[in-house]
Amino acid sequence: xxxxxxxxxxxxxxxxxxxxxxxxxxxxxxxxxxxxxxxxxxxxxxxxxxxxxxxxxxxxxxxxxxxxxxxxxxxxxxxxxxxxxxxxxxxxxxxxxxxxxxxxxxxxxxxxxxxxxxxxxxxxxxxxxxxxxxxxxxxxxxxxxxxxxxxxxxxxxxx
Amino acid sequence: xxxxxxxxxxxxxxxxxxxxxxxxxxxxxxxxxxxxxxxxxxxxxxxxxxxxxxxxxxxxxxxxxxxxxxxxxxxxxxxxxxxxxxxxxxxxxxxxxxxxxxxxxxxxxxxxxxxxxxxxxxxxxxxxxxxxxxxxxxxxxxxxxxxxxxxxxxxxxxxxxxxxxxxxxxxxxxxxxxxxxxxxxxxxxxxxxxxxxxxxxxxxxxxxxxxxxxxxxxxxxxxxxxxxxxxxxxxxxxxxxxxxxxxxxxxxxxxxxxxxxxxxxxxxxxxxxxxxxxxxxxxxxxxxxxxxxxxxxxxxxxxxxxxxxxxxxxxxxxxxxxxxxxxxxxxxxxxxxxxxxxxxxxxxxxxxxxxxxxxxxxxxxxxxxxxxxxxxxxxxxxxxxxxxxxxxxxxxxxxxxxxxxxxxxxxxxxxxxxxxxxxxxxxxxxxxxxxxxxxxxxxxxxxxxxxxxxxxxxxxxxxxxxxxxxxxxxxxx
Numbered sequence: 001x002x003x004x005x006x007x008x009x010x011x012x013x014x015x016x017x018x019x020x021x022x023x024x025x026x027x028x029x030x031x032x033x034x035x036x037x038x039x040x041x042x043x044x045x046x047x048x049x050x051x052x053x054x055x056x057x058x059x060x061x062x063x064x065x066x067x068x069x070x071x072x073x074x075x076x077x078x079x080x081x082x083x084x085x086x087x088x089x090x091x092x093x094x095x096x097x098x099x100x101x102x103x104x105x106x107x108x109x110x111x112x113x114x115x116x117x118x119x120x121x122x123x124x125x126x127x128x129x130x131x132x133x134x135x136x137x138x139x140x141x142x143x144x145x146x147x148x149x150x151x152x153x154x155x156x157x158x159x
Numbered sequence: 160x161x162x163x164x165x166x167x168x169x170x171x172x173x174x175x176x177x178x179x180x181x182x183x184x185x186x187x188x189x190x191x192x193x194x195x196x197x198x199x200x201x202x203x204x205x206x207x208x209x210x211x212x213x214x215x216x217x218x219x220x221x222x223x224x225x226x227x228x229x230x231x232x233x234x235x236x237x238x239x240x241x242x243x244x245x246x247x248x249x250x251x252x253x254x255x256x257x258x259x260x261x262x263x264x265x266x267x268x269x270x271x272x273x274x275x276x277x278x279x280x281x282x283x284x285x286x287x288x289x290x291x292x293x294x295x296x297x298x299x300x301x302x303x304x305x306x307x308x309x310x311x312x313x314x315x316x317x318x319x320x321x322x323x324x325x326x327x328x329x330x331x332x333x334x335x336x337x338x339x340x341x342x343x344x345x346x347x348x349x350x351x352x353x354x355x356x357x358x359x360x361x362x363x364x365x366x367x368x369x370x371x372x373x374x375x376x377x378x379x380x381x382x383x384x385x386x387x388x389x390x391x392x393x394x395x396x397x398x399x400x401x402x403x404x405x406x407x408x409x410x411x412x413x414x415x416x417x418x419x420x421x422x423x424x425x426x427x428x429x430x431x432x433x434x435x436x437x438x439x440x441x442x443x444x445x446x447x448x449x450x451x452x453x454x455x456x457x458x459x460x461x462x463x464x465x466x467x468x469x470x471x472x473x474x475x476x477x478x479x480x481x482x483x484x485x486x487x488x489x490x491x492x493x494x495x496x497x498x499x500x501x502x503x504x505x506x507x508x509x510x511x512x513x514x515x516x517x518x519x520x521x522x523x524x525x526x527x528x529x530x531x532x533x534x535x536x537x538x539x540x541x542x543x544x545x546x547x548x549x550x551x552x553x554x555x556x557x558x559x560x561x562x563x564x565x566x567x568x569x570x571x572x573x574x575x576x577x578x579x580x581x582x583x584x585x586x587x588x589x590x591x592x593x594x595x596x597x598x599x600x601x602x603x604x605x606x607x608x609x610x611x612x613x614x615x616x617x618x619x620x621x622x623x624x625x626x627x628x629x630x631x632x633x634x635x636x
Contacts, residue, residue, distance in 0.1 A: 023567065024330055026569065049457045050473070051458065052460050052462075053570075055583055057594045069568075069583060073478075075478070101458065103460035103603060106605075127287075128286065129287040129290040129635060129636075145296075
């Protein structure tokens with residue numbers, strides 16, 4: 001328990017398992033999957049009323065493999081908070097936070113589309129950016145960038 | 160939830176003749192508004208059972224259709240008393256697709272509209288037509304090359320993309336840019352804001368019928384693009400703001416250019432105010448249309464001029480200042496009606512505030528270097544390579560491998576023309592980003608379209624959509 005901003009002391013006390021930290025000036029809270037919805041409800045009540053961003057990161061060799069980063073802003077108090085949720089690669093699921101912040105709807109679909117993280121309880125867990133029949137989740141680190149066949153590639157051999 | 164703040168009027172008064180929207184009109188409105196989850200934001204109900212698809216479209220009838228409906232489809236059924244026929248149901252909604260090739264969607268946005276006569280009941284934005292995997296591309300480019308990638312995302316405010324990316328890299332590197340570089344960044348990003356808002360007013364005016372606005376807005380924007388070309392070499396996708404500073408110093412006669420640009424834009428702006436804001440037809444088309452409330456903006460992460468028109472007093476430049484914005488004196492215009500008209504007011508006022516910042520930069524810009532002296536980040540000047548072995552090594556390392564960024568993760572936001580543009584950057588200590596996530600403001604603003612459009616007339620779709628100013632390059636990335 002290092003640096004907890006004054007507005008979040010109550011939240012930190014209610015969630016002893018959540019680690020608060022300060023990374024390069026940003027307040028970061030690391031929560032488990034089970035805690036995250038309760039934590040966000042408490043954080044919302046603490047004045048972080050604006051949903052900003054949700055995205056996933058694939059650390060591949062780390063355990064847990066994925067991080068889901070949720071960025072929130074308190075407009076009234078001029079504060080930022082980033083909540084990181086670790087998600088194992090074998091069971092890439094977490095509860096939806098769109099019940100607390102409806103704005104996370106599209107962002108969760110994007111994380112599902114690109115990383116294959118399922119948000120249980122999400123109203124419409126479908127692909128958003130890629131076509132519906134796309135196979136795989138391209139932003140995972142075990143998916144390569146790929147290549148496009150180039151015309152006349154064989155011309156040197158023919159000569 | 161905080162109360163919407165009072166209007167900051169600035170010097171932009173709505174001309175006389177604009178009707179006052181009664182204060183209680185909007186206060187009463189939210190009670191009629193449906194809840195967030197009732198808006199097909201995401202298919203809040205079970206997907207409708209679809210019959211088998213036919214290749215022939217309307218040519219082929221669906222098997223298993225009732226004889227009555229078949230007769231209706233083939234035109235053999237004559238029904239001359241529509242109201243009393245008993246065949247029309249309350250739930251008979253027509254679904255039409257607007258886009259992705261619709262000219263008013265400003266790109267390849269597709270809107271799935273559920274219509275009850277002329278009234279839109281539900282809207283579902285369908286995106287992804289411009290998805291090019293730029294976040295994946297970013298992982299294959301070095302930190303120095305990365306700004307060429309991000310500049311292509313939001314193609315109407317490329318300098319904000321570059322600025323956000325560069326600030327995020329510098330935050331991880333813990334590199335400080337010289338004061339002149341920071342001032343140049345402020346200047347260029349404010350000019351970009353003016354250019355973007357001018358193009359927006361041109362296309363939005365065009366969309367709601369002010370055809371001359373299209374020509375005027377593009378005409379004034381041209382003066383800015385000429386300055387960008389002179390300074391950065393390109394009219395768009397500049398790759399001008401880079402980690403460590405900017406690519407080149409301002410041209411020697413930039414002050415004269417600024418004076419003429421400010422004169423052009425200010426005289427143009429006076430024309431727009433007369434042309435649009437006092438025009439009864441324009442007022443009729445925009446007042447009370449496409450309303451977003453204060454709380455809805457917060458819930459959906461709507462930022463930028465759209466949120467400020469709804470009374471959300473949030474601007475990254477003021478709340479979380481970056482690149483020295485705290486030194487400049489400017490105001491954030493905030494209005495409370497949250498309709499299309501107010502979005503015009505807010506953006507016009509923002510152009511004036513940006514001009515204020517540009518004027519202050521002209522007075523206060525310090526002399527000095529335009530990029531950091533840190534030779535690990537900035538390539539050495541050409542002349543030094545002939546003299547110094549060390550400079551040659553640095554040059555070689557930067558252009559072959561790229562500079563390494565300490566491991567870590569950070570989130571850096573800037574205020575782009577459309578709202579909060581955030582860069583979530585993760586480095587593993589190598590020369591390429593491990594992950595770059597771009598929080599495009601248009602993505603969240605598009606998400607709020609179901610709120611804006613529900614229970615409005617289909618003719619208002621274009622006005623509301625234009626006022627949200629989505630750039631599909633920013634939405635789909």
